[in-house]
Amino acid sequence: MKHLMENVLDRLSKHNAxxxxxxxxxxxxKLSSQKGALSxxxxxxxxxxxxxxxxxxxxxxxxxxxxxxxSVNLLVKEVIKNAEMxxxxxxxxILNISGSLSDEVYYPEDFVDIKEKISKALELEAKPKMLxxxxxxxxxxxxxESENHQVYLNSYGxxxxxxxxxxxxxxxxxxxQLGKKANFYDYHLARSxxxxxxxxxxxxxxxxxxxxxEEKTLPTGKYSVKFNSxxxxxxxxxxxxxxxxxxxxxxxxxxxxxxxQEVVSKDISIIDHPLYxxxxxxxxxxxxxxxxxxxxxxxxxxxxxxxxxxxxxxxFKTQTTGHASRxxxxxxxVSGTHLxxxxxxxxxxxxxxxxxxxxxxxxxxxxxxxGSFSVGVKGYVWENGExxxxxxxxxxxxxxxxxxxxxxxxxxxxxxxxxxxxxSVPLVFDGVSLAGP
Amino acid sequence: MQLLSTHVAQDVISHGLExxxxxxxLFIERTHSEGILYKNSKAEDxxxxxxxxxxxxxxxxxxxxxxxxxxxxxxxxxRITTLLGAQIGAKGVGNRSINFEALKYPKIPTxxxxxxxxxxxxxxLKKIDxxxxxxxxxxxxxxxxxxxxxxxxxxxxEGLMASEERPYIRLFHQVVMKDGxxxxxxxxxxxxxxxxxxxxxxxxxxxxxxxxxxATTMLHASPCPAGKMPxxxxxxxxxxIFHEACGHLLETTSVEKKASVFWDKMGEQIAHTALxxxxxxxxxxxxxxxxxxxxxxxxxKTLLIEKGILKNFISDRLxxxxxxxxxxxxxxxxxxxxxxxxxxxxTYIEKGEYDLDQIIASVPDGLYxxxxxxxxxxxxxxxxxxxxQEAYLIKNGxxxxxxxxxxxxxxxxxxxxxxxxxxxxxxxxxxMCGSVSGSIPTTVGQPPIKVDDILxxxxx
Numbered sequence: 001m002k003h004l005m006e007n008v009l010d011r012l013s014k015h016n017a018x019x020x021x022x023x024x025x026x027x028x029x030k031l032s033s034q035k036g037a038l039s040x041x042x043x044x045x046x047x048x049x050x051x052x053x054x055x056x057x058x059x060x061x062x063x064x065x066x067x068x069x070x071s072v073n074l075l076v077k078e079v080i081k082n083a084e085m086x087x088x089x090x091x092x093x094i095l096n097i098s099g100s101l102s103d104e105v106y107y108p109e110d111f112v113d114i115k116e117k118i119s120k121a122l123e124l125e126a127k128p129k130m131l132x133x134x135x136x137x138x139x140x141x142x143x144x145e146s147e148n149h150q151v152y153l154n155s156y157g158x159x160x161x162x163x164x165x166x167x168x169x170x171x172x173x174x175x176x177q178l179g180k181k182a183n184f185y186d187y188h189l190a191r192s193x194x195x196x197x198x199x200x201x202x203x204x205x206x207x208x209x210x211x212x213x214e215e216k217t218l219p220t221g222k223y224s225v226k227f228n229s230x231x232x233x234x235x236x237x238x239x240x241x242x243x244x245x246x247x248x249x250x251x252x253x254x255x256x257x258x259x260x261q262e263v264v265s266k267d268i269s270i271i272d273h274p275l276y277x278x279x280x281x282x283x284x285x286x287x288x289x290x291x292x293x294x295x296x297x298x299x300x301x302x303x304x305x306x307x308x309x310x311x312x313x314x315x316f317k318t319q320t321t322g323h324a325s326r327x328x329x330x331x332x333x334v335s336g337t338h339l340x341x342x343x344x345x346x347x348x349x350x351x352x353x354x355x356x357x358x359x360x361x362x363x364x365x366x367x368x369x370x371g372s373f374s375v376g377v378k379g380y381v382w383e384n385g386e387x388x389x390x391x392x393x394x395x396x397x398x399x400x401x402x403x404x405x406x407x408x409x410x411x412x413x414x415x416x417x418x419x420x421x422x423x424s425v426p427l428v429f430d431g432v433s434l435a436g437p
Numbered sequence: 438m439q440l441l442s443t444h445v446a447q448d449v450i451s452h453g454l455e456x457x458x459x460x461x462x463l464f465i466e467r468t469h470s471e472g473i474l475y476k477n478s479k480a481e482d483x484x485x486x487x488x489x490x491x492x493x494x495x496x497x498x499x500x501x502x503x504x505x506x507x508x509x510x511x512x513x514x515x516r517i518t519t520l521l522g523a524q525i526g527a528k529g530v531g532n533r534s535i536n537f538e539a540l541k542y543p544k545i546p547t548x549x550x551x552x553x554x555x556x557x558x559x560x561x562l563k564k565i566d567x568x569x570x571x572x573x574x575x576x577x578x579x580x581x582x583x584x585x586x587x588x589x590x591x592x593x594x595e596g597l598m599a600s601e602e603r604p605y606i607r608l609f610h611q612v613v614m615k616d617g618x619x620x621x622x623x624x625x626x627x628x629x630x631x632x633x634x635x636x637x638x639x640x641x642x643x644x645x646x647x648x649x650x651x652a653t654t655m656l657h658a659s660p661c662p663a664g665k666m667p668x669x670x671x672x673x674x675x676x677x678i679f680h681e682a683c684g685h686l687l688e689t690t691s692v693e694k695k696a697s698v699f700w701d702k703m704g705e706q707i708a709h710t711a712l713x714x715x716x717x718x719x720x721x722x723x724x725x726x727x728x729x730x731x732x733x734x735x736x737x738k739t740l741l742i743e744k745g746i747l748k749n750f751i752s753d754r755l756x757x758x759x760x761x762x763x764x765x766x767x768x769x770x771x772x773x774x775x776x777x778x779x780x781x782x783x784t785y786i787e788k789g790e791y792d793l794d795q796i797i798a799s800v801p802d803g804l805y806x807x808x809x810x811x812x813x814x815x816x817x818x819x820x821x822x823x824x825x826q827e828a829y830l831i832k833n834g835x836x837x838x839x840x841x842x843x844x845x846x847x848x849x850x851x852x853x854x855x856x857x858x859x860x861x862x863x864x865x866x867x868x869m870c871g872s873v874s875g876s877i878p879t880t881v882g883q884p885p886i887k888v889d890d891i892l893x894x895x896x897x
Binding site for chain 1: 477479480481483484485498500501503504521555613622776811841842892894
């Protein structure tokens with residue numbers, strides 16, 4: 001494949017263009033069941049070759065999944081044509097770096113027979129029904145495995161390879177109790193089949209679904225709220241533009257001009273940590289082949305850095321932070337890696353607070369320009385260290401900056417999201433607005 | 438040009454039957470896409486690409502086995518078929534030759550294409566950008582133009598051979614406005630099956646004015662009060678609530694698992710008598726229209742609800758097998774990477790008898806949701822949550838102050854029973870729908886409707 005990629009770059013150079021390419025292959029298997037039998041068995045193998053060309057300061061992008069000569073010829077022709085039609089962009093260049101980097105995670109050889117996988121997948125549907133008679137269906141259940149391999153090459157000889165394989169298991173429990181319905185979904189990711197925690201996803205689905213059957217609404221008002229790690233991750237990631245230099249150029253980053261200023265409570269610090277050893281997967285380099293390193297985003301409440309690729313760095317006359325992101329068929333952008341929210345001045349939990357375990361409609365109810373959002377929430381009421389009630393059918397409205405400025409740190413140990421990409425100290429947000437009927 | 442040799446299709450399907458499948462189909466796709474992102478008053482990204490691949494499905498009883506590949510050689514397709522067939526564990530009928538017959542079907546007209554070059558398209562986008570930026574408060578304009586041509590071929594073990602060329606075009610507009618510390622945004626994304634003539638047919642001036650008005654209104658809007666109240670939802674994208682909170686619950690994908698609250702309600706009153714709704718794949722040029730679905734069945738207009746009574750589900754081949762509800766030409770998928778599933782096409786509430794003014798006048802104190810945003814729904818419980826992009830309070834039967842941050846929360850069955858007035862002015866809007874078989878173009882729509890009582894989320 002490297003030979004084909006070099007050939008494409010040679011052909012770009014004949015058009016007086018430089019470029020970079022991604023070649024990605026993937027294989028996957030997915031099993032799910034219904035009514036006690038395997039209902040879905042899906043296998044795949046796919047590939048895509050994507051090229052970015054820069055000609056006379058103009059950028060074009062093209063991709064193809066077919067790699068016959070005709071398709072590759074079309075790829076080259078179109079990427080040049082696209083570049084010629086684009087506006088001039090003197091900030092975006094192919095990085096003049098060379099050498100090879102590899103980021104290929106070791107994973108144990110998979111000797112598990114497909115029959116065993118199918119048998120376990122069938123249990124994902126059977127067990128919830130067996131363990132609780134109120135379960136009327138397991139609408140989502142799946143065993144999946146996925147293997148991805150990505151190769152990058154640019155006109156200056158930068159060559160990187162990335163290989164990853166992961167396994168996942170998911171289950172749900174749709175319960176019915178006297179006509180009242182509740183559903184909850186959980187999943188688990190692992191590096192090998194044998195590390196999958198099948199029982200955990202079933203037990204968690206049952207536990208939360210059974211509690212959600214009892215959900216009641218709360219009076220409309222202001223509450224102290226703790227989001228579980230997955231919900232907090234979703235909220236923080238929904239407003240990823242707050243840390244993005246690309247969004248700053250596009251004038252949709254409200255923190256664009258606040259570097260060096262206090263943007264959140266002094267009690268918290270936020271770090272982008274691509275190499276965090278407790279994360280599911282470390283990330284050694286970005287999509288321009290730049291080696292990554294740990295970067296503070298917010299220190300003691302003060303905004304220190306935002307994410308840059310080489311183009312945004314050129315625009316702001318600074319250095320890339322190694323946060324370039326680009327797929328085979330997409331334009332150069334920026335994105336973060338693993339986020340760690342650390343804290344200080346930990347306090348004891350308030351006597352009463354709400355724990356949010358489910359958010360509905362976050363992305364549609366969010367204004368990324370202002371940080372405001374409105375979202376359906378469900379969860380538990382905690383009083384004096386005990387769960388006293390399940391709440392639901394409520395909307396929570398807030399603003400990211402307001403939330404992070406009215407926060408109390410409850411401890412210093414980091415709690416992980418389910419996908420092990422987000423880690424935060426336990427936080428309680430004060431005066432959060434919840435509305436019910 | 439044929440995407441896959443008929444002989445190879447015959448060999449692969451025969452092999453699937455030999456492996457014990459009751460039914461085998463192949464879905465071959467070649468899609469060429471072009472996109473222009475016009476931002477910061479220039480063409481920032483221009484891209485194009487081709488996706489190509491083949492999906493192979495074996496059905497045995499109610500079990501579906503699916504695989505896909507980018508490779509078209511016979512050996513690779515037979516390899517995947519063998520891999521899938523090995524899971525059936527039954528002996529097939531031996532070597533069977535399949536004689537394909539090309540499906541003849543009525544072509545649903547698309548909007549006629551006009552070949553224009555990229556320079557012309559860019560000058561058109563520039564014109565919109567300049568028009569929107571005439572308002573000094575506009576801080577950003579993003580125009581995302583996309584056009585694609587999807588060519589599909591479908592073969593199955595019943596001898597079907599069908600193909601269709603599907604042209605899509607869409608122009609998504611987004612404007613960001615800033616005034617001091619206040620910021621707002623507004624968006625609009627018309628789309629169609631067809632070519633450039635659709636874009637030329639849009640009313641550029643009117644659309645720009647509407648976007649500016651929406652963003653300006655929301656710039657200084659007050660927070661929306663929370664609580665239960667009557668809500669008037671205006672036409673067009675207002676139909677997203679019906680799509681999410683009811684349409685998905687009528688897909689056999691949910692019904693067959695009993696994961697829909699409507700799974701056993703056929704023939705029953707599930708909505709107010711004021712409401713009738715359809716899912717129609719045959720509307721000329723509409724974003725969600727198809728001549729044949731991704732299983733090779735000619736599409737149709739399906740009556741879902743008539744005067745509140747559930748009449749039909751949205752069904753595909755496997756859905757029919759599992760739930761007993763007849764196929765409706767609704768087997769759809771994002772690409773060859775997904776097995777088909779029962780999915781909506783152009784889904785809307787049919788027009789009623791009231792003017793918007795009459796509906797507003799009937800509400801003493803409530804909310805007017807002029808433009809809906811997106812949302813989500815859990816089909817198993819029917820619970821939904823939607824944001825409102827542009828909203829106003831209704832006071833004494835009149836539209837009053839604009840409010841921001843409004844969300845609508847409820848369950849599909851509850852809301853369907855509370856739609857008491859349906860307006861005359863039906864409008865359809867393009868959207869993308871994500872579900873089990875990927876992200877597909879669908880149309881939502883409705884005339885203005887009044888929901889007697891719904892939970893509005895806002896500031897406490």
